[in-house]
Amino acid sequence: MNDIRRKFLKSAAGLGGIAAAIGTGLLMPQRAFAAYLEDAFHATDVSAALIGAEGSDQHTPSDQIKLKAPDIAENGAVVPVTVSSTLPNVESISIIATENPSPLAASFQLSAMSEAYVSTRIKMGKTSNVIAVVKSDGKLYSATQEVKVTIGGCGG
Amino acid sequence: MASTIKIRAKSKSGTTTVKALFSHPMETGNRKDKKTGDKIPAHHITEITAEYNGSVVFTAQMGPAVSKNPYLSFKFKGGSSGEKIKITWVDNKGKGDSLEATIK
Numbered sequence: 001m002n003d004i005r006r007k008f009l010k011s012a013a014g015l016g017g018i019a020a021a022i023g024t025g026l027l028m029p030q031r032a033f034a035a036y037l038e039d040a041f042h043a044t045d046v047s048a049a050l051i052g053a054e055g056s057d058q059h060t061p062s063d064q065i066k067l068k069a070p071d072i073a074e075n076g077a078v079v080p081v082t083v084s085s086t087l088p089n090v091e092s093i094s095i096i097a098t099e100n101p102s103p104l105a106a107s108f109q110l111s112a113m114s115e116a117y118v119s120t121r122i123k124m125g126k127t128s129n130v131i132a133v134v135k136s137d138g139k140l141y142s143a144t145q146e147v148k149v150t151i152g153g154c155g156g
Numbered sequence: 157m158a159s160t161i162k163i164r165a166k167s168k169s170g171t172t173t174v175k176a177l178f179s180h181p182m183e184t185g186n187r188k189d190k191k192t193g194d195k196i197p198a199h200h201i202t203e204i205t206a207e208y209n210g211s212v213v214f215t216a217q218m219g220p221a222v223s224k225n226p227y228l229s230f231k232f233k234g235g236s237s238g239e240k241i242k243i244t245w246v247d248n249k250g251k252g253d254s255l256e257a258t259i260k
Contacts, residue, residue, distance in 0.1 A: 036202050041219035053217075078223045097221060101186060105221035111213045111232070115171060119229035123184070123221050 040104050046096060049104035050133060053094045054140055059133050062087065062141035067132040069145050073124060076149040081105075082119040083143075087136035090116035097147075099128030124149050163257035165241050172235030172259055174206060174214075176228050176243055184220040200248055201226060207242045208235055235259050 040052025047057035068082040083093050093116070094107040105122040116134065124130075127148045134141050162177040178201060185198025198220055206214040213232045235241070237259055244254035 037217050041217075080227075082229075100221050101184075102219055102221065104219050106219065107217045108230070109215040109217070111211070113208070113211075113213050113232045113234055115231040115233060117229075117231045118216075119227075120216075121223040121227050123182075123223050 037104070037107060040107070042102055043104065044102060046098050046103045046131070049096060049102065050094070050140075053104055053107045054092065054133055054135055056140055059140035059142040062134070062143065065132055065134050065141055065143035067130065067143040067145050069130050069147050071146075072148045072150065074150055076124040076126070078121050079124050079130075079147060079149075080119070080121050081130060081132075083117070083132040083134070085116040085134050085136070085141075087116065087134060087141060089137050090114075091135045091138075093118050093135075094133045095120070095122060096131040096133065097122060097124050097128055098131065100125050159255050160253045161243055161245070161255040163241065163243055163255060165235070165257055165259040167235050167237050167239075167259050171231055171233055172208075172241070173231045174229065174241060174243075176204075176206075178204070178226045178228070178245055180225060180245075180247065182220060182222060182224045182226065186220075198248060201245050202248050204228060204243065204245045206230070207244070208232065208239070 037053050040049050043049040043052055050057040064087045065085045073079045081095055090110055092109050095105045096103045097105055106120060108118050124147060129144050129146050132143045160179045164175045166173050180201050181199055183196050183199040187196045189196055200220040201218050204216040205212050214230045216228060239259045240256050241259055242254060242256045246252035
């Protein structure tokens with residue numbers, strides 16, 4: 001008697017779980033989700049973040065990367081950053097804010113069809129350099145710009 | 157429920173520019189609740205993928221340092237008016253959403 005009841009409850013719970021998973025999109029047909037760069041996003045210094053995201057912290061400044069960010073950000077919670085590059089075969093682009101608690105803000109993986117262009121908005125805790133690191137032909141190149149933040153966007 | 161994604165995709169001389177807005181709190185995990193003093197747990201989008209013609213054209217991995225209600229723009233070669241582009245996001249709590257839009 002009790003046994004059957006147990007089983008029934010178990011299977012009911014199982015079904016409910018699956019339905020909830022579908023509802024939240026957990027079981028969506030996933031295709032090429034790359035492994036999430038957990039370590040890189042939790043790294044607290046720039047070189048560890050870069051090693052995690054791009055495999056190396058050695059990068060050479062390049063004038064073929066255009067980093068567009070404001071000189072003075074009035075609101076650190078919303079700092080628009082645009083990176084574009086004329087380098088060949090760009091594989092990935094990472095955006096780093098050096099003084100943030102975890103410097104890596106975002107990392108973008110491009111496909112063969114992509115153009116080396118990405119634009120987003122990041123948070124910045126305080127005045128610091130923003131580094132755009134671009135991987136081209138397996139090598140890392142970078143562009144750096146200082147952004148002055150008058151009101152921080154992290155913590156509170 | 158209204159979609160959490162807004163997409164504008166426009167094709168011009170062989171290049172498609174995609175602009176997308178996501179509604180998401182993007183909690184860093186460093187903020188404290190002012191009343192209780194407890195830390196608000198991190199809750200942010202971890203990954204966004206864009207598919208065109210069944211293949212992934214762009215992937216973004218995000219940490220908590222991306223602004224609340226993230227904005228993302230990227231470009232890819234090819235794509236013409238009337239074709240579809242699909243964008244999917246997932247967050248660190250395993251939730252997600254996806255939306256298909258027509259390229260203009």
